[in-house]
Amino acid sequence: MRRRGGPRLEGYAVVVAVSLVAALALRRPELAVLAAPFALVLALGLRPGPEPRIEASLVLDTDRVVEDEPFGASLEVRADTAVDRLELLLALPDGVEAIDGPDAVALRVRAGEERTLPVTLRCRRWGLYDVGQLELRARDAVRVVSWERTIRRTSRLKAYPRAESLERILPPRETQVFTGSEVARVKGDGIEYADLREYVPGDRLRSINWRASARRQGFVVNEQHPERNTDVVIFVDSFADVRQGGRSTLDDAVRATGTLASRYLERRDRVGLVTFGGILRWLQPGMGLAQRFRLVETLLETGVEPTYTWRDVNVLPARILPPKALVLGITPLLDERYVATIADLQARGFDVAVIEVDPVALVEPAPGEVGALAYRLWLLDREALRSRLARLGIPVARWGENVELDAALEGVRTYRRRARVARV
16 A cells, blocks of 8 residues: 555644744744644654555446446455554446445454445446446554555446337338248248138148138138248447437437347347447347347447548448348438438338437527527428438438337338338
8 A cells, every 4th residue: 555644744744843943933942842742643653654454345246237227236345454544435437326335434444354335336327337446545543644545456347228118119021031920921831810712732631711611612721921030230320429418319329229129139030230330330130138138238339439431331241231121220310421321221122210319309509590590400401311211211210308219110110001112
């Protein structure tokens, strides 16, 4: 530990020095006698003492949590030497806070004693955090000398985004060949009724509809829709972020992505991820619990990095975008490069839908007439981008502060039922 004299020691030294100077200047020996107790304390403080041997650490109950949900941890302190006063501060990173238990504590420990102090923490935002840095300060018995030490043994904490309310997901136009939970439009072996047709040699006897056959001259069989899986690629816009107070368009986009990915993976669909922005990240489509963890942990590294490079979909490997995949774009519609890429995906024959994380509530017009005019022009530019996507047959769902994600997706479902696909 680093040894240092505290402000008390400096104060004692000042009192002794002033008293001795005054005694010499005024020729009053009693002033020197008055400084004797302070000189004694100063001498005790300057005497080299044993350095305290203290070990401390923060032990987390788990290394994976969900934002805004409390989790347990404990401060463990072990002292090889006795310390009259030990001050311990848990230096938490931005986004992590202590909600129950001390993050700063002072205690007295005996030689060989071990202490465990429980503390409850919470992550206010999703992300990756290095937690566990401790600041120690030990004081001697007369409280004039202190030893300080910083412990930087941290643990990596992963805070997952919380899930949004979502009851129904967006169905694809076309399904894949593997078994899943989505009813395909084609006819084949399945359990969902499709139609009746005449019996032909080779049909299974169990598919004969005996009641319908009794009313006709020959046999008729049931046709079913098979249950197939879907390839879904979530296309997250990380070119720009609008932040005000505790809300951010990027934070909302990550939460929506995690919710949608979980719901599709529960249906045995294959889900992939592309974060398209200053730093390009992708995750090949897959299924299962392992894919869910890979996808969420990839999302935790998502951030906005400034770039002036014009990018398009050609920079992505072909396996990231399987044929007939459903591409869900999640964007605040702030960057022309992302809109151009979405239009390119539509032209390549992908089933594309866009969820707009509405940033209008987070932007306030600048004061004055010029600020109000610039704000109106910005709103008109956003309407032009939406109209451009609509002309291409790309539905856009506006998801804002007072709109549930489920309600936004319902607008996309309605659009897809009524609109025709544009030929580009």
